[in-house]
Amino acid sequence: MxxxxxxxxxxxxxxxxxxxxxxxxxxxxxxxxxxxxxFGALSAQDLLLRQAELADLEEELRFYQQEDRDSRHVDRERYAVSWDTLKQSVDEDAKDGNDSSQLKTLLIIREKLKDYQDALIRHRQTADLQxxxxxxxxxxxxxxxxxxxxxxxxxxxxxxxxxxxxxxxxxxxxxxxxxxxxxxxxxxxxxxxxxxxxxxxxxxxxxxxxxxxxxxxxxxxxxxxxxxxxxxxxx
Structure with missing residues (x-):
């Protein structure tokens, strides 16, 4: 043959x-x-990169949150305690001085975090296969x-x-x-x-x-x- x-x-x-x-x-x-x-090594590497991306976004979010708390602006100071106020920060008719950076970062994190957690669960399930x-x-x-x-x-x-x-x-x-x-x-x-x-x-x-x-x-x-x-x- x-x-x-x-x-x-x-x-x-x-x-x-x-x-x-x-x-x-x-x-x-x-x-x-x-x-x-x-593909355990690739899966772990992907998780590490997703984790690094989220850690960077988390740092940005904390920075914007602190800026809003220290802004002395009537609306921005309430972002931490009022979802409605935070949500309205992206509206075109929002009062002057509002800043949408915190909300935009939160929405990005929401999507990235979901993908990261799904990947984390899949990695664990794959690792459990005999x-x-x-x-x-x-x-x-x-x-x-x-x-x-x-x-x-x-x-x-x-x-x-x-x-x-x-x-x-x-x-x-x-x-x-x-x-x-x-x-x-x-x-x-x-x-x-x-x-x-x-x-x-x-x-x-x-x-x-x-x-x-x-x-x-x-x-x-x-x-x-x-x-x-x-x-x-x-x-």
Whole structure:
């Protein structure tokens, strides 16, 4: 098997590699393979920048509030205790001496603060997502690379996301509950034993005729194992 210009060479023919649509459909059918990057560092950096922006706006607001309190103006002195007076500071017919800087800054902060808090909650929720087990990532990668299965070969900077994974930055939307479900553990052990026997069988210089006639022995991997155990594992 070799990479060709238009696909993968398979016995003289070519199977065009598939992409995001095939991978997305597979993840939808087998949620255990829905493994994505958290982009934790980028998310934290975004929060830091939003935080810095809000801190700057907060300092501006405190400055305007103090100026209004010290203004000796009948309306501006009441901004801190009367929303109606503060709200009217932007009106075209506001009395001379009114200053709308405090209200305008408050309205900017309101929008920025909402976005910041939403981002903060999303960051926390993403951080709480469980990491995938190595078997999940390996099984997904094997399915993608096998021409007889996914034959998915991405060409962008994300092409090695599952091949050379950073597990600390990966999130699994459906992690296998091995600890909480002993059946999955037993199934995994059985599959591993079966695959070990298959490797031994395939290494034999001769094959028993009755086995060849019954069924050609092949290792079990995703998605077959998902159907058996309810979770993606690999040998």
């Amino acid at each position: 070799s990479n060709g210009e238009n696909g993968l060479e398979l016995g003289g023919g070519y199977a065009k590699p598939r992409g995001y649509d095939t991978l997305g459909s597979f993840m939808s059918s087998f949620p255990e393979t829905a493994i994505f990057r958290r 990491r995938p087990v190595p078997g999940q990532v390996k099984a997904l990668n094997e399915w993608m690379e096998r021409p007889s299965m996914g034959n998915v070969f991405l060409q962008g900077v994300d092409r090695n996301l599952w091949r050379d994974p950073d597990f600390d930055d990966l999130a699994s939307l459906a992690p296998p509950p091995v600890e909480s479900n002993p059946t999955n553990g037993y199934t995994l052990a059985l599959i591993q034993l079966y695959n070990k026997l298959v490797r031994i069988y395939n290494s034999l210089p001769w094959k028993p005729i009755f086995v060849r006639k019954i069924y050609p022995l092949k290792p079990i991997c995703a998605p077959n194992l998902s159907l058996l155990a309810g979770s993606i594992y690999t040998y």
